[in-house]
Amino acid sequence: MNEQLYPFSPYYRRLFDAQRIDPHAVRRVADLRSLPLTTKTDIAPTIDDPLRHLDLVLQPDADSIRRFGAKSMVLELLLARLMHGEANAKERVRLEYAPVHATFTTGRTALPTQFLYASADFERLHVVGKRLVDVQGALPGERGLNVFPFAPHLAFWQVFAVGQAATMLFMHTGGGKVMGTPGNITALERMQPEMLMGVPGYVYHLLRKAAERGVRLDKLKRIALGAERVPPALKVRLGELCEQMGRPSVSVQGVYGFTEARMAWAECPAPDHETSYGYHTYPDLEVFETVDPDTGESVGEGQRGELVYTTLGGRGSCVLRYRTGDIVEGGIVCEPCPGCGRVVPRICGALSRRSDIGEFQLTKIRGTLVDLNEFLPVMAAIEEVVEWQLVVKKHNDDPQDLDELLLYIALREGVEERPVASRISRDLLQRVEVAPNRIEVMPLAQLETSLGLDTQLKETRIRDIRNLVAGA
Structure with a gap:
């Protein structure tokens, strides 16, 4: 926060200065609670200000580096100037902070909001991709079929990164809109993937149609569903369809993610479709909190609340204490996972996602x-x-x-x-x-x-x- 967010984020520097917040006073996770929450309406573009969301992007320039930059950064750039010249120092900054990728919110309640990735952020997407398959139990060399729609949305690009990071062969079909359901069924039958990933409603439709055609699944082990809520009853239905096609005991897991985070989290595999051990988070990459959705006050571990997200160490578009609008019934739990034994915080219980129905x-x-x-x-x-x-x-x-x-x-x-x-x-x-x-x-x-x-x-x-x- 002291070295990146306050110095180089126009939005948060204005906010901190207006409320007389000293960024150096925020030293622990607990100190975050004293900071204001960020909402979608604070940052979403409007007709009058269509570029407002770009103020979230870290934008170092010579003046901000000189006035607010960390001493280590100032010294590093000074040394680069002395040894290699001014152009080399500027290029170092450009390579670290220049946006190289963009995803968008769906824009159901407002104009679509663009979130930008620098090179390091896109690399983090691959790091997270490897962690996702580790949690889900996938192995290098396995095959995956991605039926998420081709779009500048997080879900598709996170799966793209999964295949590259985990060295899995993925076929990206673009979903029903691109290849049509018959084309996706053909890909499923010919490829025989170990993993199937997509939007819950479309994956159910795809498997139902495949079962009607008499398709046999020889290798499918797991289904990962994102972009919507995944009720246990839907997991049961998908498991039954897989069993009809010759693959009993297929694991069906949710993947939770949202555009503003620029990454996703996997649900830990459970022994049956009714049990959920929650979603494993990455405490080295973010801070999750839960707050009372009405008052915004923090709630205790394991208590129902609205998820609040803070980026750690990112570049591009970074958010601080961002209210996701998503309600988690079991809150955030820090005890070891009963499924796999991991000790990272978990998002537990049913998720009621704002993005399921948008403004409805x-x-x-x-x-x-x-x-x-x-x-x-x-x-x-x-x-x-x-x-x-x-x-x-x-x-x-x-x-x-x-x-x-x-x-x-x-x-x-x-x-x-x-x-x-x-x-x-x-x-x-x-x-x-x-x-x-x-x-x-x-x-x-x-x-x-x-x-x-x-x-x-x-x-x-x-x-x-x-x-x-x-x-x-």
């Missing part, structure tokens, strides 16, 4: 505040439902009328509609405290098209069209 995560339906994320585990547990989509709209498309929830489902062959619809309404009412106004059965092919499984970067699981009506 917590919304007001008929005067009741509803967490639509909770539809995901409920619907995953209804075995008779093959696919589903929720539409939030206004009754009669009248912007002044009541809100409506319409749930469209595709059922397994031979399943009766009425008992399943009754169970769905009962389970949703119990967990989410609201039931759909109407549940309609749709042909599977029609629902797959509506979800955009082969046309969108991520399937449209929940559609809120109330604003469309209001703006009409």
Whole structure:
């Protein structure tokens, strides 16, 4: 913080100066609690200031190095000037700090926010890639199939780094939008990978279609899912599909990551799909905290709270005490992992991810505040439902009328509609405290098209069209 963040981050230097914070007073992790939290609205670009996010990028120049740079850095550059000239000293700074890679947030609640990587940050992505496969139990020389969509998003590039760092042969298909599900099934069948990585909804769709085609899996050992919440019931479904195709006991694990961190964390393998030992973090690369989502006050170890993230030792876009908006039910635990024995802090319990549904995560339906994320585990547990989509709209498309929830489902062959619809309404009412106004059965092919499984970067699981009506 003293040597990089305050000297070279325009955003944080302004913040510290405005609040009269002495960066040298922050010596321990506990001291972070005295610093202000950073939120997405603090840094996201706006129409009036579309480049605001670039103030997070470390930007040393001659003046900031002279005024705020660490003595070791000043001496190193002075020596470079004396021995090799001014151009050599400038090139050293450029090579260390110049951005070489960019990823973006999805931009569902605001304009997409760009996060930049310097060369060292991209190298860290590879270091993290090796750690991910170590936690997941993958071995050098194994093969992987990456069905994350081609996009300037963290998930795809983290998997790209996994293959390079772990010396695994990966095929990157770009998901359904690029090769189509038939093309991905062909790749799965011909390559016979030990690892499959992708968005949960699309991986489920891919394996279901592969099972229908009679594909046999000879080598698959593990499935790693990212970019969305992974309910235990979905893990069970994926395990059953793999067993149908000849591979019982396939491990299904979540991978947690977010754009602002520029890295991801793997869930430790567990003996069954219902058990989770949590996500192993990297205390040499970051600091995680948990805070009360309402007050922002720190909570104790193992207590439910919102995850807060601080970059350590990064270049490019760096954040300090960044509120992720993601709620972890079991908090952060520092005791040894019961699964593998590692002693690094773990993110434990169910994660309710802000990015699952974007701005639709917590919304007001008929005067009741509803967490639509909770539809995901409920619907995953209804075995008779093959696919589903929720539409939030206004009754009669009248912007002044009541809100409506319409749930469209595709059922397994031979399943009766009425008992399943009754169970769905009962389970949703119990967990989410609201039931759909109407549940309609749709042909599977029609629902797959509506979800955009082969046309969108991520399937449209929940559609809120109330604003469309209001703006009409």
